[in-house]
Amino acid sequence: MSTYESGTTFVSLFYALIKAAQVYDLGNDVVQHGAQRFVHFLNTLLNLYSHIEIIRYRDYIFFNKQRLRFQIDGYASLQFLHERMKHLKIRNLVFKPGVEKEEIIIFASLFKDEDSFLKEYDRKKFHHVCVEFSTGDEEIPEFLRDSERIKRTYFKALAVTKNLLQNLWTRQPANVSSSRRIVYNLIDSLSHDEFGLLALTTIKNFDEYTYNHSLNVGVFSLALGQRIGLSKKDLAQVGTAGLLHDIGKVSIDKDIIYKDGKLTENEWEAVKLHSQFGVEQILQTRGLDETGLVSMAVCYQHHWNVDGTGYPRRKGTEKPFLFSKIVRICDSYDAMTTARVYQPIPYLPHIALRVLWQLRHICFDPVLVKVFIQLSGLYPLGSCLEMSTGDVALVLRQNPGHFSLPIVKIVLDKNQGPIEGPTIDLSVDKHVYIKKPVYPQKYDINPAEFFMKSPAGDSEVKIA
Amino acid sequence: MPTSETSVESLIQSLVKSVRAIQIYGLSHPSAKGFYTRFYHQLSGFLSEDAELTLQIEQSSILCNGETVYHEDEKDNNLAFRLFRDGIRTILFSEGITFDELLLFLETVGTAGKDQDIALGLWDCYFDHIEFYVVEEEEQEAQYGPPKMIKMNIDYDQKLKEILEKERIRLDKNIDLELSDDEINELKAEMLIKQKIRPVTRAITTLIDFLHYQKSDDIIKSLIELLEECVVNGLFYDARRIVHKLNQYPDVDAVKRFENEETIIGFSNTVNTASEPVFNEFVAFAGFFSKKSVPFLIRLLGAVKHPNRAIALRNRIASICDQDLELLRPLLSNQDADVLINTIGIIGLSRSQEIPSMLEPLCSHPNHKIRVAVVSALAQCEDTPRITQFIDDPHPDVRIKALGVLSEIGYTRIYMKVLDRIKQKKFRSLELVEQKEYFNYLLHNGGKFLVNDLKKILFKRTFFRGKDYSPLRKLAALSLARVNSKDARQVLLAGIGRRNRDIRQACEQALKKT
Numbered sequence: 001m002s003t004y005e006s007g008t009t010f011v012s013l014f015y016a017l018i019k020a021a022q023v024y025d026l027g028n029d030v031v032q033h034g035a036q037r038f039v040h041f042l043n044t045l046l047n048l049y050s051h052i053e054i055i056r057y058r059d060y061i062f063f064n065k066q067r068l069r070f071q072i073d074g075y076a077s078l079q080f081l082h083e084r085m086k087h088l089k090i091r092n093l094v095f096k097p098g099v100e101k102e103e104i105i106i107f108a109s110l111f112k113d114e115d116s117f118l119k120e121y122d123r124k125k126f127h128h129v130c131v132e133f134s135t136g137d138e139e140i141p142e143f144l145r146d147s148e149r150i151k152r153t154y155f156k157a158l159a160v161t162k163n164l165l166q167n168l169w170t171r172q173p174a175n176v177s178s179s180r181r182i183v184y185n186l187i188d189s190l191s192h193d194e195f196g197l198l199a200l201t202t203i204k205n206f207d208e209y210t211y212n213h214s215l216n217v218g219v220f221s222l223a224l225g226q227r228i229g230l231s232k233k234d235l236a237q238v239g240t241a242g243l244l245h246d247i248g249k250v251s252i253d254k255d256i257i258y259k260d261g262k263l264t265e266n267e268w269e270a271v272k273l274h275s276q277f278g279v280e281q282i283l284q285t286r287g288l289d290e291t292g293l294v295s296m297a298v299c300y301q302h303h304w305n306v307d308g309t310g311y312p313r314r315k316g317t318e319k320p321f322l323f324s325k326i327v328r329i330c331d332s333y334d335a336m337t338t339a340r341v342y343q344p345i346p347y348l349p350h351i352a353l354r355v356l357w358q359l360r361h362i363c364f365d366p367v368l369v370k371v372f373i374q375l376s377g378l379y380p381l382g383s384c385l386e387m388s389t390g391d392v393a394l395v396l397r398q399n400p401g402h403f404s405l406p407i408v409k410i411v412l413d414k415n416q417g418p419i420e421g422p423t424i425d426l427s428v429d430k431h432v433y434i435k436k437p438v439y440p441q442k443y444d445i446n447p448a449e450f451f452m453k454s455p456a457g458d459s460e461v462k463i464a
Numbered sequence: 465m466p467t468s469e470t471s472v473e474s475l476i477q478s479l480v481k482s483v484r485a486i487q488i489y490g491l492s493h494p495s496a497k498g499f500y501t502r503f504y505h506q507l508s509g510f511l512s513e514d515a516e517l518t519l520q521i522e523q524s525s526i527l528c529n530g531e532t533v534y535h536e537d538e539k540d541n542n543l544a545f546r547l548f549r550d551g552i553r554t555i556l557f558s559e560g561i562t563f564d565e566l567l568l569f570l571e572t573v574g575t576a577g578k579d580q581d582i583a584l585g586l587w588d589c590y591f592d593h594i595e596f597y598v599v600e601e602e603e604q605e606a607q608y609g610p611p612k613m614i615k616m617n618i619d620y621d622q623k624l625k626e627i628l629e630k631e632r633i634r635l636d637k638n639i640d641l642e643l644s645d646d647e648i649n650e651l652k653a654e655m656l657i658k659q660k661i662r663p664v665t666r667a668i669t670t671l672i673d674f675l676h677y678q679k680s681d682d683i684i685k686s687l688i689e690l691l692e693e694c695v696v697n698g699l700f701y702d703a704r705r706i707v708h709k710l711n712q713y714p715d716v717d718a719v720k721r722f723e724n725e726e727t728i729i730g731f732s733n734t735v736n737t738a739s740e741p742v743f744n745e746f747v748a749f750a751g752f753f754s755k756k757s758v759p760f761l762i763r764l765l766g767a768v769k770h771p772n773r774a775i776a777l778r779n780r781i782a783s784i785c786d787q788d789l790e791l792l793r794p795l796l797s798n799q800d801a802d803v804l805i806n807t808i809g810i811i812g813l814s815r816s817q818e819i820p821s822m823l824e825p826l827c828s829h830p831n832h833k834i835r836v837a838v839v840s841a842l843a844q845c846e847d848t849p850r851i852t853q854f855i856d857d858p859h860p861d862v863r864i865k866a867l868g869v870l871s872e873i874g875y876t877r878i879y880m881k882v883l884d885r886i887k888q889k890k891f892r893s894l895e896l897v898e899q900k901e902y903f904n905y906l907l908h909n910g911g912k913f914l915v916n917d918l919k920k921i922l923f924k925r926t927f928f929r930g931k932d933y934s935p936l937r938k939l940a941a942l943s944l945a946r947v948n949s950k951d952a953r954q955v956l957l958a959g960i961g962r963r964n965r966d967i968r969q970a971c972e973q974a975l976k977k978t
Binding site (some may be wrong): 003048049149152153156177180181182184185188203204205206207208212228229230231234235236237274279280283284288290293294296297300301312313314315318321322323339344345346348351354355357358366367368370371373374378403438439440441442444446448449452 | 512515516558559581583584586590597598599600611612613614615616618620621623624627628631632633635639641644650651654655657658661663664666667669670672673674676677678680682683686689690693957
């Protein structure tokens, strides 16, 4: 069993035990049986590891340094543990060899509420279970200091994407292995810090829309794919497909692509051909390897709607396949939220999500839309918010399980003066709430600049 | 089992030796095998105690827990440098690693050429128990600063209102993000479908769809490449879809590349070992072949072991021939009996009136199997006079075949001849199977006298109980049972009352079958 599998099993058994201890008397068979299973599994692990450490850092749970991902299977148990640890201000839990059933039952029973935990934990004197509480300043665990790596990966990916598309535009040979390498690197970055990488998608360069957009769709597709539990191989395919989905635009007259103004009907028909041109481009650049074949199908289908409409027109009743539906959502979201020549004022992220929601069943797969909104939260990273206090904040990170209550960073005070304000977890601090999302331009705030300093506000995390 | 730093050192020595041995001798060489097998056992032993082994990669060294466990200053043949150069900074082996997984790792590292990216090679392996941490070069980052934000001189709040109105969005409307069990199952089902359909199948659909709107030489070229891949991998359904589409273009001959002896005979394995659906798809795919492939397909037919599959393929070849018997004429002088038999069979399927004259020279072929094939072919064009000649053939198989086809066709002209033969004493020396075929003929061709004729055979007086006549009584009785008319049953009932035990037994057995 891998560390990851051990971690998810550990969390689900611990979750079952805590739940049982909350509902039944501690002597009840359900609790006893749950404790027995947990201790048995724990002891199996302790034969392999010197100790078991569960760390909560930001929105993540780590099991012996391995980050456990929020996926469909095991979502409830992981979310519960995260919530409880956060609520009880627990930074980490350490289980040492020698844990007995009785000790673990008492420990699990403490998770009922904050008061009893804090009081009882000190009183009971546990010998084989240690708890470390947060002090407010959340120090980044040593093994997590990889925000620099994420930034480097993102910009390398951007450079490679730009290089690839520019070469195709000028009919020069494209470096395919570089694009393969960056997709793998993005997958690794994502598995380490999903939000860190997603935060960088707020970089929306007006002048280089095509490159940024391609990369962002790739990143969103990877993140959505990871959320639904795709294998690494599938992730590599969907990520590449996301990256290459608009590759066909290099075959369209640049004057049309960058036209400043509304397209004529003929021009629009020409733009619509990019799905077909993309197929040819992928064949030329990727050849017929498996990822290339998948990317080709996605490229062709990425404007197909789930109700059978869209372009290019379908010959039969074929439906878009899973990866095309993923890229369809990510493409639309990023396109809506990005300023372009013919859309100088983009949609605010939360409005774009509402559009996705409204058009589920018509354009988008409804289940995937839900997962996408779960991933981004109702106020995605970088959203600019006017708060009930009159301050202006940026969404710093999502709160798993609290899709409308993100963690925000105050960037402007009531008088609209820039401040190095506190970070507020809106799921914890009930006195502050979102008044309304606004355009960051209104306050001269550039979310991308903020996240460029540190993805997802790495060094800024000081919960108020 | 190794647990200390020094033992990690020996473990890394073992890793390095394994990689070098693979580089020098190749994976299958006994020396290399010895090294990597030993390394696998050492590593498994280590991981069973420590669960994980994390190695930090530096330019000239490999470290474990901050201690150098490998160092090499030379850049050539330096494992650390090769890994470092491609951006690999950490490698983690975890418990549960399989021999195959480790072998794949060593092979990827050991056989990568100087220009090959090891990190990419390792990523392509999708390991379960080996993780690695790769960094990218820093130089690119410097080119990018934070993008400028374009602020326009507009009322952003008003713009927001307009968008909400345009999209008819009500922000107070609740969004339920909980996934129901049905939705989760739907998603899982979709993921299963994704796994079931091969990327190549989906890509073919895409390319065919593409061609529906626009002809593209690149797409056609790719489809031809995919066609080859499909044929090699036994994906004949996809192959058929491609050929079907490409046949719309007169200037494209998609199957030409397969219409040679080597390729077609190469399907011998497919026709015998492929599953029934794959075989059927192959036969359907073969339908796209042109007439020039017929001689090779006939040779392939000779290799088909399963009779039903042979029939299916023979029918397909016949449809390719499309009545063109001249195509097959040269094959009638082929020395290979299988080729000859299959050619005759296919000629027969044409049902052409030319068959008798074409096959005339083969009617006296020394090989009785050829003569059997000739009878079958003649049966297709119902050339009964010629078939009748074969009931006097020296070989029983030929005679049986001839009587069989005459029975099926319904040729009454030789009824009396057949009846006479049954009555002759030498008939009793024939094999039972041939005797049966005679009675079978009577059954199919006998008219109103049939019951009476059979009755006479059944009740014939014999001397000394005529033991060798007993089988004829049984066959006559069974034939009466098959006639199963009122008269026939009366004959059988009368037979039960006979004193002759053979007659009684034959009638009793036959009546059970009525």
